[in-house]
Structure formats: structure tokens, C-alpha cells
Amino acid sequence: MGPSTPQPRRTPPLDSLRELAPGADVVHVRANPRDWTQGELVAAYTWPQHQGEALVPLSHAAFPDDSHHTALTIGAFLNAYRHLPVVGMLHASDAAYTYHVTLAPPSWSLAVGGPQ
Secondary structure, X not given: XXXXXXXXXXXOOOHHHHHHOOOOOEEEEEEEOOEEEEEEEEEXXXXXXXXXXXXXXXXXXXXXXXXXXXXXXXXXHHHHHOOOOOEEEEEEOOOOEEEXXXXXXXXXXXXXXXXX
8 A cells, every 4th residue: 555645625715815815805816717827816905894985905915925826726716616606707808807706704794783
């Protein structure tokens, strides 16, 4: 019997993107639809304090330096999960598709009842 290889740990689909943009609630990613390995992290945001306000850019983000790993991670995510309800297309062209991915729901969506 050969050496045993540990089984990969199963993680929810969004975890791979959370690792690319720690602290982000929303990311915008772009990839070439003909070659999903050509992906990039375009932007990362947190939710604003109040509903209706603009997303807050994640200014302190330390994105990975390994662009090849980032491209492969985004490409693999989009290839497998681009049809999830938390993924929406922002823009499509011949060269690239850009998606909006919600990594965490906004705090106001979790509130029960309206303002008092």
C-alpha cells in the first residue's frame, strides 16, 4: 500500500474568495470566460453602516502577492459557482466577465423589524 494522502478539507465555496480579501463583505472579480484561469480581484468592499449608502472600499486590504494563485482561485470559483445567488454579473465583454460576489450579508438585512 502506498503513502496515504490526506483528504482535502471541504470548505464552503466562498471561503476561497474570503482568503483573497480578508475582511471584505463584497468583492468584484473579473475573468476571461474562455479561460477561467485568467482571473483577477478587481475590488473589495465592506457594507456601509446604513442601507442605501455606497459600498466602502477596503482601503487597508492586503491582497495576496501571488497573482497566479489569485487568478487560479478566482477562475476555479467562477467556473464552479458563478450561478450561486450571491454572484451577480456586473459587466460582460468579449475579453472578460466582471462579477459582484457577496461574501457576507449586510448587517441591516439581518435586523428584525424596522427602525424604532
